[in-house]
Ligand SMILES: Cc1cc2nc3c(=O)[nH]c(=O)nc-3n(C[C@H](O)[C@H](O)[C@H](O)COP(=O)(O)OP(=O)(O)OC[C@H]3O[C@@H](n4cnc5c(N)ncnc54)[C@H](O)[C@@H]3O)c2cc1C
Ligand SMILES: *[C@@H]1O[C@H](CO)[C@@H](O)[C@H](O)[C@H]1NC(C)=O
Ligand SMILES: *[C@@H]1O[C@H](CO)[C@@H](O)[C@H](O)[C@H]1NC(C)=O
Ligand SMILES: *[C@@H]1O[C@H](CO)[C@@H](O)[C@H](O)[C@H]1NC(C)=O
Ligand SMILES: *[C@@H]1O[C@H](CO)[C@@H](O)[C@H](O)[C@H]1NC(C)=O
Ligand SMILES: *[C@@H]1O[C@H](CO)[C@@H](O)[C@H](O)[C@H]1NC(C)=O
């Protein structure tokens with residue numbers, strides 16, 4: 078066991094040699110613009126804030142930045158991990174963050190799932206790992222950068238599940254808020270043409286904090302993606318963000334095109350802020366529990382009045398936990414694993430569970446930690462006749478040369494590449510003539526599965542009732558253009574020239590659970606995603622494997638793929654066994670603090686307030702009640718943006734001005750842009766813009782409200798003054814606030830001034846685009862983290878020593894590492910191993926299994 082630990086450490090060290098090639102110190106300026114961020118506990122301990130946000134990830138940083146736009150509200154964020162300064166290359170360099178990323182590092186919680194019923198191989202190496210970002214930016218700092226939305230039906234389902242809500246969470250609303258969080262940067266015409274990039278600006282934001290676009294460099298095989306689907310007769314959406322994502326897209330990534338760096342929650346929502354004394358961010362401290370007042374409110378609800386926290390390294394004695402007071406609210410943004418854990422530790426959760434760990438039951442809520450859903454994934458790998466794939470960056474020399482380019486030439490490097498070719502085939506595409514039978518089998522099987530979930534997880538009837546409604550919706554998706562699988566082309570396989578098609582089930586019927594297994598907040602909860610425990614999920618995965626193989630032969634894709642590396646035995650049994658040996662997370666867990674009615678097992682209401690409390694909110698991916706066909710980041714930002722408006726509107730009631738502005742709004746917590754949001758136009762805006770530019774901006778904004786960016790480009794060129802203004806203050810942020818005021822503020826005098834300021838700021842920020850685009854060969858895109866991660870991770874983990882992963886925490890339900898190792902050896906002989914892992918394992922017995930499937934399926 079010790080030996081294995083040290084091989085893991087050595088592997089990590091080896092993989093960081095590239096980072097050492099160019100000293101981090103030259104990038105220290107990345108950090109200087111940060112808001113008040115430190116691990117100095119005295120800034121938060123024994124202090125009060127209006128809001129305390131638990132967790133500085135995607136939901137947490139976005140909601141904290143938005144609330145603190147109101148100068149009357151103070152916000153503290155407490156983040157368990159570090160501030161990222163130790164890991165800048167691994168966070169900010171897009172491709173580098175895949176091949177040398179932060180999964181299995183101190184920026185990862187390093188969770189593992191318990192032994193799965195259906196997945197044999199689950200506990201070997203990569204398969205059992207459940208990465209979650211631990212540090213500022215959360216999973217948004219370590220993820221695959223995919224920026225994509227689900228279809229309108231899938232957001233509308235949130236309304237269907239909450240029929241009595243006066244707050245709308247349907248597509249139009251979510252689209253509005255996802256747009257609010259993003260700024261789209263168009264790809265170059267050359268990239269559009271070469272890679273068939275399908276997008277339409279109409280569906281994207283123009284002034285949000287998160288910069289999205291396509292990489293500078295895109296590997297050549299991506300050009301076959303869209304045509305291959307076309308040749309199969311599958312729908313090609315006009316833009317995956319349009320509300321119909323059925324079919325293939327070369328999707329956007331969270332990449333800032335000015336320098337091809339990751340636009341993570343910190344870079345987007347925090348770094349551009351001018352000093353904002355209302356926002357305090359404490360790192361390296363973990364919230365342990367929510368502190369509730371002894372008194373309940375007039376409606377009998379618990380009142381959260383603060384949080385307890387300790388140093389994340391566990392060195393704070395539980396008798397000496399720190400405390401901070403929340404005058405208004407505690408907001409849980411710890412994500413799908415930690416939010417239910419914190420609730421359970423604080424006395425809100427399934428009664429039996431809390432009693433088992435001797436935790437006082439403050440509010441028995443059976444849904445907390447339950448209703449867990451995730452996308453399970455596997456990959457089919459192929460050899461190709463192309464010389465250049467991501468694998469070339471596994472070569473130290475090439476990697477170093479490209480790193481230099483990234484650093485010195487505005488990111489114009491192969492390291493800008495990330496996987497971007499994805500597709501969402503629907504049930505008809507993948508099940509074809511078996512669909513009717515499949516569908517009626519599921520319908521007949523619902524009662525049986527409900528019983529089995531009840532037994533597996535000791536499930537409460539309310540939670541089962543909520544699942545039944547979800548299953549009904551999921552079943553209904555079979556007849557709709559709703560993606561059942563995500564197909565994802567990864568440019569990284571197990572060797573030179575290899576690529577992979579990852580496939581992941583998007584609408585699982587299977588349900589899992591996350592429960593504490595100790596009263597100690599520093600002990601990981603037990604995570605059981607219940608992968609493929611519903612047989613329909615296995616069938617979809619099986620058909621997905623066949624679909625991937627069909628795709629590999631489609632159109633010109635077939636001309637360059639030379640060999641299929643795994644899943645070569647096409648019988649149901651063989652494919653199922655291979656899936657059992659390989660399936661793992663696609664990193665999209667949700668549902669553990671579901672926004673559902675209380676009698677349907679819900680944890681939060683549609684204001685995101687935890688039932689039975691007056692002021693404890695959840696703002697993260699755990700509130701999503703039912704899976705969506707998308708990676709979750711854009712949706713989670715949308716949730717945070719909407720939550721911030723709900724919150725700001727609620728608290729502006731105290732202010733007579735705001736009350737007047739809301740006028741006839743009947744809802745206590747409206748869901749539009751709040752008044753508070755329309756001010757603060759001029760934060761750091763554009764000192765050097767000429768008056769004429771402002772006037773021009775006003776005129777244009779009135780005429781073409783939505784096209785500010787197009788205008789801004791020409792304005793920057795024609796005035797030439799935007800150049801001088803660049804670098805003064807925080808143009809990006811000023812621009813955003815100004816233009817969002819413009820968008821929502823109508824034609825009042827304030828609105829026009831806002832438009833002017835906003836547009837002026839646009840001129841400043843987009844000036845840099847204009848400088849870049851003429852000489853830029855254009856942005857390119859790739860796909861790839863999710864498949865590629867397996868490779869990177871297994872590289873780290875195994876390093877020639879076989880399956881040497883030592884769990885940091887042994888779960889009561891998990892098997893021992895010795896058994897794991899034995900299983901792994903056995904599985905290595907099986908036909909379907911994770912191909913990518915093999916290539917990195919020097920162990921002869923493992924690499925020899927490669928020979929099991931060397932028969933080329935087709936020739937070039
Ligand atoms: C490896 C990986 C790849 C992914 N790839 C993509 C992708 O390409 N595209 C995409 O859209 N999505 C992707 N996702 C998913 C996406 O990143 C997450 O769904 C999203 O970040 C969820 O946001 P969140 O706010 O719920 O949680 P997170 O972003 O994970 O933030 C939670 C934060 O809370 C902190 N925290 C937790 N508990 C405590 C506590 N008790 N005290 C203090 N702080 C605490 C954590 O350290 C973390 O910083 C990926 C995820 C992973 C892990
Ligand atoms: C919030 O910050 C602003 C400056 O951005 C300052 O004027 C204001 O006083 C602060 N408010 C509080 C409540 O600290
Ligand atoms: C990239 O540019 C943005 C502004 O466009 C800046 O905020 C960020 O710090 C830069 N990132 C790196 C890694 O240089
Ligand atoms: C329908 O599904 C059942 C259960 O999977 C299977 O046994 C049967 O052969 C299928 N029938 C047809 C016509 O495909
Ligand atoms: C199931 O969904 C259908 C629509 O697909 C709806 O008409 C029906 O009422 C739902 N049934 C239940 C029990 O929710
Ligand atoms: C394929 O798998 C089946 C089990 O489903 C097995 O009987 C058969 O021998 C396998 N074929 C090959 C060529 O390995």
Ligand SMILES: *[C@@H]1O[C@H](CO)[C@@H](O)[C@H](O)[C@H]1NC(C)=O
Nearest residue numbers: 243244682683684686690691
């Ligand atoms: C959610 O619960 C809170 C606290 O009880 C309440 O104030 C709020 O109005 C509720 N929201 C909705 C949409 O019912």
Ligand SMILES: *[C@@H]1O[C@H](CO)[C@@H](O)[C@H](O)[C@H]1NC(C)=O
Nearest residue numbers: 147148149729732734735753
């Ligand atoms: C902050 O409070 C002041 C004084 O009460 C008020 O004039 C102002 O409108 C408030 N700002 C916001 C954004 O609510």
